Amino acid sequence: MGQGIREILNQYVKVVEKIYGKHLKQIYCSRAEDASGENEKMEVLLLVDLPAAEIRRHSEELAEVGFEYLFRHGVRILPSVKSAEEFRRWNSIHPLYQAVKQKGILLYQQFGKPYLWEEAEEYEALS
16 A cells, blocks of 8 residues: 555545535544455445435445545545434444444534544554
8 A cells, every 4th residue: 555544534534525525524433343354444424414314315426435435545445424413312322323423533523623532552553
């Protein structure tokens, strides 16, 4: 893989920002185990303020981005798009959301410093 994972994720965030625009609220990421060992594998949770029908409307475009990153960079990005409101409401009891809050790295948030992970010590878990 020619580029480092940090640069690849930075590019990915910018592409996702273009897809969801002002509706993108936060992005969390964690490294996932890849049984084959052939590709880097990243699980990404995108939190948006869109209804389910709109989330589905963007799913094909998001999948195409994932395929591009697999073939171009050898990084398998597995996105999951959820309502930011649902995440806020259920993050204290939903197992997936709890794991994201505990182990995920915040790559992006709409307000404040957008690319928090660039300086985060937790980033080393992804490298």
